[in-house]
Amino acid sequence: MVEHGIRIAEMVVRFHLGPLQKFLNSGKNMIKKNEKTKKRQIYLDYAATTPADPRVVKVMLPYFTAKFGNPSSSLHSFGQEAREALEKSREMIALFLGAKSGEIIFTASVTESNNAALKGVVFANKNKGNHIIISSVEHRCVLNSAKWLQSQGFEVEKLPVDKYGLVGPEDVEKAIRKNTILVSVMHANNEVGTIEPIKEIGRICRKNNVYFHTDVAQSFGKIPINVNEMNIDLLTASSHKIYGPKGAALLFIREGTKIESLLHGGGQEFGLRSSTVNIPAVVGFAKAVEICQEEMEKEAQKLTKLRNRLIKGVLEKVPSSHLNGHPKKRLSNNANFWFEFIEGESIVVELDSYGIASSTGSACSSPKLEPDYVLLACGLKPSQAHGSLRLSLGRGTKEKDIDYVLEVLPKVIKKLRKISPFK
Amino acid sequence: MYTEKVLKHFKNPHNYGKIKNPDGIGKVGNIVCLLPYQNIHINNNLREINKISRENSVLSHKGRYNRVDKVTKRIYKGRILTIKNKLGKIRLTPDHLILGIKVPQGNKFLRTKNRKGLISAWYHAEQLKKGDIVLYPILKKEKDLDYIEINIPKLKWDFKSKEIPNKISLSPDLLKLFGYFLAEGNIQDKPTRTFISFTLNIKEREIVEDIKKISKNLFGLDVTVREKPRVKTVVVYLYSARLARFFKQLFGNGAQRKTIPDFIMNLPAGRQKSLIYGLWKGDGYVNLDRDGPRAGYCTISYLLAQQVKVLLLRQKIAPSIYTEKEKKIKGVNHKKAYRIHIGQRESLFKLCSILNIKYNPRSYISEKSWFDDNYLYVPVTEIKKEKYNGLVYNLEVRHSHSFTSESFCLHNCGDVMWLYIKVAKNKKGQEFIKDVKFETFGCVAAIATSSIITDLVKGETLKAALRTNKDKIVKSLGGLPPVKLHCSVLAVDALKEAVYNYLSKSKKKIPIELQEHHQRIKKEKKLIKNKYKDWISAEEKMHKNGKKINKKK
Numbered sequence: 001m002v003e004h005g006i007r008i009a010e011m012v013v014r015f016h017l018g019p020l021q022k023f024l025n026s027g028k029n030m031i032k033k034n035e036k037t038k039k040r041q042i043y044l045d046y047a048a049t050t051p052a053d054p055r056v057v058k059v060m061l062p063y064f065t066a067k068f069g070n071p072s073s074s075l076h077s078f079g080q081e082a083r084e085a086l087e088k089s090r091e092m093i094a095l096f097l098g099a100k101s102g103e104i105i106f107t108a109s110v111t112e113s114n115n116a117a118l119k120g121v122v123f124a125n126k127n128k129g130n131h132i133i134i135s136s137v138e139h140r141c142v143l144n145s146a147k148w149l150q151s152q153g154f155e156v157e158k159l160p161v162d163k164y165g166l167v168g169p170e171d172v173e174k175a176i177r178k179n180t181i182l183v184s185v186m187h188a189n190n191e192v193g194t195i196e197p198i199k200e201i202g203r204i205c206r207k208n209n210v211y212f213h214t215d216v217a218q219s220f221g222k223i224p225i226n227v228n229e230m231n232i233d234l235l236t237a238s239s240h241k242i243y244g245p246k247g248a249a250l251l252f253i254r255e256g257t258k259i260e261s262l263l264h265g266g267g268q269e270f271g272l273r274s275s276t277v278n279i280p281a282v283v284g285f286a287k288a289v290e291i292c293q294e295e296m297e298k299e300a301q302k303l304t305k306l307r308n309r310l311i312k313g314v315l316e317k318v319p320s321s322h323l324n325g326h327p328k329k330r331l332s333n334n335a336n337f338w339f340e341f342i343e344g345e346s347i348v349v350e351l352d353s354y355g356i357a358s359s360t361g362s363a364c365s366s367p368k369l370e371p372d373y374v375l376l377a378c379g380l381k382p383s384q385a386h387g388s389l390r391l392s393l394g395r396g397t398k399e400k401d402i403d404y405v406l407e408v409l410p411k412v413i414k415k416l417r418k419i420s421p422f423k
Numbered sequence: 424m425y426t427e428k429v430l431k432h433f434k435n436p437h438n439y440g441k442i443k444n445p446d447g448i449g450k451v452g453n454i455v456c457l458l459p460y461q462n463i464h465i466n467n468n469l470r471e472i473n474k475i476s477r478e479n480s481v482l483s484h485k486g487r488y489n490r491v492d493k494v495t496k497r498i499y500k501g502r503i504l505t506i507k508n509k510l511g512k513i514r515l516t517p518d519h520l521i522l523g524i525k526v527p528q529g530n531k532f533l534r535t536k537n538r539k540g541l542i543s544a545w546y547h548a549e550q551l552k553k554g555d556i557v558l559y560p561i562l563k564k565e566k567d568l569d570y571i572e573i574n575i576p577k578l579k580w581d582f583k584s585k586e587i588p589n590k591i592s593l594s595p596d597l598l599k600l601f602g603y604f605l606a607e608g609n610i611q612d613k614p615t616r617t618f619i620s621f622t623l624n625i626k627e628r629e630i631v632e633d634i635k636k637i638s639k640n641l642f643g644l645d646v647t648v649r650e651k652p653r654v655k656t657v658v659v660y661l662y663s664a665r666l667a668r669f670f671k672q673l674f675g676n677g678a679q680r681k682t683i684p685d686f687i688m689n690l691p692a693g694r695q696k697s698l699i700y701g702l703w704k705g706d707g708y709v710n711l712d713r714d715g716p717r718a719g720y721c722t723i724s725y726l727l728a729q730q731v732k733v734l735l736l737r738q739k740i741a742p743s744i745y746t747e748k749e750k751k752i753k754g755v756n757h758k759k760a761y762r763i764h765i766g767q768r769e770s771l772f773k774l775c776s777i778l779n780i781k782y783n784p785r786s787y788i789s790e791k792s793w794f795d796d797n798y799l800y801v802p803v804t805e806i807k808k809e810k811y812n813g814l815v816y817n818l819e820v821r822h823s824h825s826f827t828s829e830s831f832c833l834h835n836c837g838d839v840m841w842l843y844i845k846v847a848k849n850k851k852g853q854e855f856i857k858d859v860k861f862e863t864f865g866c867v868a869a870i871a872t873s874s875i876i877t878d879l880v881k882g883e884t885l886k887a888a889l890r891t892n893k894d895k896i897v898k899s900l901g902g903l904p905p906v907k908l909h910c911s912v913l914a915v916d917a918l919k920e921a922v923y924n925y926l927s928k929s930k931k932k933i934p935i936e937l938q939e940h941h942q943r944i945k946k947e948k949k950l951i952k953n954k955y956k957d958w959i960s961a962e963e964k965m966h967k968n969g970k971k972i973n974k975k976k
Contacts, residue, residue, distance in 0.1 A: 343838075345866040346433070349425075353434060362866070419439045419870060421450075421841040421862035 046394030089286030113236035129179025164326035165194035188219035191374035192325030193334025202231030221292035244288030248281035438877035445843035447925025509743035595697035602701015617664035728761035838865030868907035
């Protein structure tokens with residue numbers, strides 16, 4: 001009997017611990033492997049997305065588990081708790097923008113916000129006219145929403161930009177007609193980082209009694225924005241570009257703006273965006289804004305310094321290199337270059353092998369094999385956009401990272417040029 | 424995105440650089456990576472192209488409709504090719520790119536096993552031979568619709584006609600009726616007498632009953648049936664002015680101009696079956712007792728024939744299309760007609776199941792044409808060369824830069840690759856590539872393909888090296904993303920050019936194939952040069968600046 005029992009125990013051990021042991025061993029191996037291949041990793045694609053700040057994650061966590069209530073069920077304490085968190089977040093962000101808290105609605109992404117802004121305003125003001133003005137360097141979600149509106153019978157006018165990507169306020173004034181409903185110009189460009197004169201454009205729109213929408217996804221939390229001083233009627237911003245979680249964005253709608261909602265349902269967000277609000281993400285978003293408010297000035301100074309150093313270094317160390325976008329009126333974290341004789345996708349992949357994450361507007365890297373439209377709008381030839389490289393800095397960027405890039409990038413360019421027949 | 428092997432060759436490219444005093448240089452590609460919107464060159468045989476205007480949409484190789492941005496024309500003098508497959512034929516200049524598969528020699532039987540290794544890519548028209556496969560896209564756009572509104576108002580003084588519903592469900596029955604109408608229907612539209620009529624053979628009692636039943640169910644209308652035994656026809660009248668005008672608006676009138684409206688073309692494939700049923704019952708036939716069992720459909724409307732083709736392709740039924748000239752039979756004039764035949768076993772089987780006909784196939788499974796989710800693969804049946812002098816047309820298509828002509832897909836792209844070779848003789852006295860180096864301007868794929876082709880041909884005899892094709896390159900790299908396949912074609916082009924350069928420099932005999940290849944590349948270069956003068960001058964400037972900088976160093 002005893003013997004039998006031992007055998008069973010043995011079997012149990014073998015059966016259960018065998019795989020467990022294997023698993024544990026494999027874990028060890030994995031760690032070892034990682035240590036072996038561990039290389040320096042430098043993220044310079046903050047314009048694409050940013051990591052969530054640990055402080056943001058910390059305030060979000062309770063809202064997944066303990067404080068899980070639905071803000072719409074306001075009769076019980078769970079719902080009230082969530083409602084309170086939502087309204088507090090709303091107030092926090094409204095304050096940051098100089099808006100009233102009833103003017104902010106939360107959405108899931110900037111794409112959604114921009115769609116809601118453009119389509120909503122245009123359809124609600126059909127009686128006034130059918131003419132919309134946008135800049136030619138807007139984000140794809142604005143361009144394509146406008147394109148769709150065009151197919152619905154609205155007239156869309158795209159404003160040209162100069163070689164830096166700047167929209168001329170006088171062009172906006174000229175383009176406005178009697179039947180113009182909406183002007184949409186972004187605050188800062190995502191590709192070349194150029195900051196548009198939206199204050200002047202806002203003034204012109206207000207004077208002509210036209211709604212003014214601006215997409216501040218790239219500049220939000222980096223440059224001070226006040227919706228009243230800048231005469232903004234509609235504004236969209238995102239959470240995941242300012243170290244907040246993905247899945248949260250906002251749309252500011254000035255009180256009294258005529259707008260239709262895209263989503264119909266339970267009437268959440270003042271009836272403008274029916275959907276149960278993503279409370280953890282919104283709370284995280286608000287925290288991210290709070291952090292930005294505190295650190296914006298300091299961070300901008302730091303990043304401007306680093307960026308200038310990067311730009312100066314690259315232009316000095318790499319022959320036949322050029323800066324895209326405006327030399328001064330640009331985001332503190334954006335540097336965009338084009339290099340002669342080589343192609344951007346090659347640069348990005350090569351940099352990645354050194355642990356540096358970057359981005360390019362080259363046709364070869366896009367699924368449609370088309371060069372980036374922003375660079376083309378700035379007057380670059382397709383063959384020039386071909387060799388473009390965007391490096392965007394962020395909170396985690398350190399001086400030694402820039403030194404590393406300045407050490408690696410000239411090497412990479414030199415190597416690729418060695419392969420290229422043009423040199 | 425890229426395989427490990429591609430990245431390896433990109434990171435550490437083999438044999439890059441220049442050879443001093445090379446025996447041959449091959450320079451191919453253009454820096455204008457923007458796809459040089461390929462031209463479709465079609466003469467009056469396919470006049471439809473010059474009727475296409477901006478705002479029209481054309482079917483791209485991805486199976487979606489894309490807007491035409493620009494239509495241009497130019498005069499072309501030279502050789503053109505007529506390429507035929509069972510979907511139709513197309514005339515184009517030899518440098519044109521077509522989405523297809525070059526079937527390896529000796530690989531005659533394309534059973535499933537043999538198909539696996541085949542990779543599709545863009546080929547120049549002149550590279551294709553009889554028996555090679557071309558790809559034809561299946562329409563992907565789908566938009567479900569449950570109801571349609573009859574948007575024809577009842578006229579003020581119309582007290583006589585019966586009420587019909589304003590909104591009707593787009594049911595299988597209605598689609599069947601649409602099918603019958605497209606096949607047999609006619610509309611008389613006069614102020615006092617507006618009605619729909621279906622002219623049928625006296626034997627087609629089944630359809631008469633069906634129309635009767637459907638119109639009663641859907642519109643609450645009774646039909647009037649008049650038999651005319653003398654001409655062996657029976658006419659079914661549907662008296663409703665509103666309905667008649669509605670049908671006229673949807674489908675057009677007159678057998679030659681009938682078309683299927685967009686919302687029906689875009690319905691999910693499953694729902695289109697009822698329409699096909701109606702169409703086939705009306706104008707089609709199925710003959711299973713014949714030696715080679717087949718089904719056929721005949722119409723005198725060109726557009727309708729093309730639309731039926733698209734509908735059938737969505738059902739994964741492979742049609743063949745023939746044109747019948749005008750003729751006189753027993754004193755009766757027959758207009759130019761378009762015949763659609765279905766003879767392939769699986770296709771016929773699918774069609775029979777739509778038509779509720781029992782079919783026990785006895786023939787073999789077809790080898791030469793097949794479907795996947797996106798394309799129909801069909802072999803080229805004939806290639807003819809002829810001289811041409813006249814206008815040729817170009818389309819610039821948004822998003823995909825490709826469009827489908829009647830039977831082929833067209834497209835183009837480029838990077839820059841320079842290949843240097845050094846040639847020597849081996850012990851047997853054969854010429855072989857002693858050394859090879861490349862210089863490439865381009866993306867990861869372009870650099871990796873350049874690197875691998877130098878590996879593949881180094882030490883090989885010239886003859887063996889020339890056998891290197893793009894499939895071999897793609898295979899050695901463990902695959903390339905579909906949008907990058909053209910890079911491998913570029914590498915092969917560069918090698919062939921280098922060998923051509925060597926042979927012509929040393930005044931040796933050049934194989935005809937290589938000569939033709941060279942002519943094509945030369946022509947292409949000229950074409951792009953003319954088209955992108957400004958950009959190329961900017962490029963040359965860049966080139967010069969680069970030299971200056973190099974000298975400074």
